[in-house]
Amino acid sequence: MAVVGLSGRLARCYCLRAVRSSLCVPALQLHVSKTAMGASQKDFESAVNQVKLLKKDPGNEVKLKLYALYKQATEGPCNTPKPGLFDLINKAKWDAWNALGNLPKETARQNYVDLVSGLRSSSDSSSQVKPEADKKQAGYETLVITSEDHITKIMLNRPAKKNALNTQMYQEIMLALEAASKDDSTITVFTGSGDYYSSGNDLTNFTDIPPGGVEEKAKNGAILLRDFVDCFIDFPKPLVAVVNGPAVGISVTILGLFDLVYASDRATFHTPFSHLGQTPEGCSSYTFPKIMGLAKAVEMLIFGKKLTAGEAYAQGLVTEVFPDSTFEKEVWTRLKAYSKLPRNAMRISKQIIRNHEKEKLHAINAEESSILQERWLSDECVNAVMNFLSQKAKL
């Protein structure tokens, strides 16, 4: 899939269309092995046919699972080369298959049959009351995604690395946002697991140099950044950040694209771009001066002033601050009440409020990404990253 080289928005549209089409019951496009014998094989073939008749789209996560089980059942463990980082769709499919490890073919066949049977019964009863139970979605390694009370919660889940955003996490967030934009939820919430909300870009992202060298690395990084931020600019439902602890870098800048930002009084907001030889992203060069005025935005974005939650609230970046001891309880009570509001009214209100800025934000995102592409090649940036990686410097 040719994502690299296309402009960010086109690439994203192409990519999302490809998610929908290429994951659309992929197993059905392949031939079922006729060599394996026995009742289980027959059940398997019948299950493959039944997938075509499902009344309800089971969603990308389930389709990935079906794809992986089908491949495992017909070809055995995954031994094909891992697709490139930017080949999002094939990488997601490869990851799902590879995650099955050495699961025996017979077990995979049985699991496929069981999964289809479950889908058939839920598809048949889809007009009945929808289950509201908290449901962890499978297929994500760096995120924990749950849906409950009409809220989709996307939790950054690399607590040992302070939820630093590695390349996989950026890609999984884009897929999760695409899924959340289409699911039954009324609002979508981001939060972090552990003591941090997020320490921003994972600085080890800079170490994995492709064959085309550092220039190609910087170019790929700029495409990833632009696509990532575009997903937030275009997200159609109310987007809420539940900032459970310190937030750094890009995890702070994109808050300007959120609709509500709730913070624990333990949270801090830090954008140390100059210290890292870098420049602002996430449209913050536009949203921050607009939100907090030029003087305060400059203090954060050029001089790297770290704000407390109270300061961030005073400057309009944060909607409300809660004591850490009651943070989760108070915030989730509030969000559950909001999630009962009429979905379409909220979505349309968001459109009215945000739409006239969208084109401008996309242009700003493109410009910030392209400036960063240059910055990442500068001595200032390389030295700052090397200092962190060699444990000579921390923020």
Ligand SMILES: CCCCC/C=C/C(=O)SCCNC(=O)CCNC(=O)[C@H](O)C(C)(C)COP(=O)(O)OP(=O)(O)OC[C@H]1O[C@@H](n2cnc3c(N)ncnc32)[C@H](O)[C@@H]1OP(=O)(O)O
């Ligand atoms: C492609 C899109 C690019 C978009 C451009 C984005 C730009 C940004 O986001 S700029 C901000 C980048 N972030 C940083 O510079 C933060 C670097 N981290 C730190 O300074 C510190 O780790 C800390 C202040 C966030 C936390 O310090 P401390 O409480 O002492 O915890 P540790 O340093 O021991 O962290 C535990 C563990 O996590 C690793 N880690 C934390 N943050 C990052 C990070 N951003 N990148 C990579 N690794 C990170 C840290 O190295 C430790 O790892 P181990 O030593 O292996 O335990």
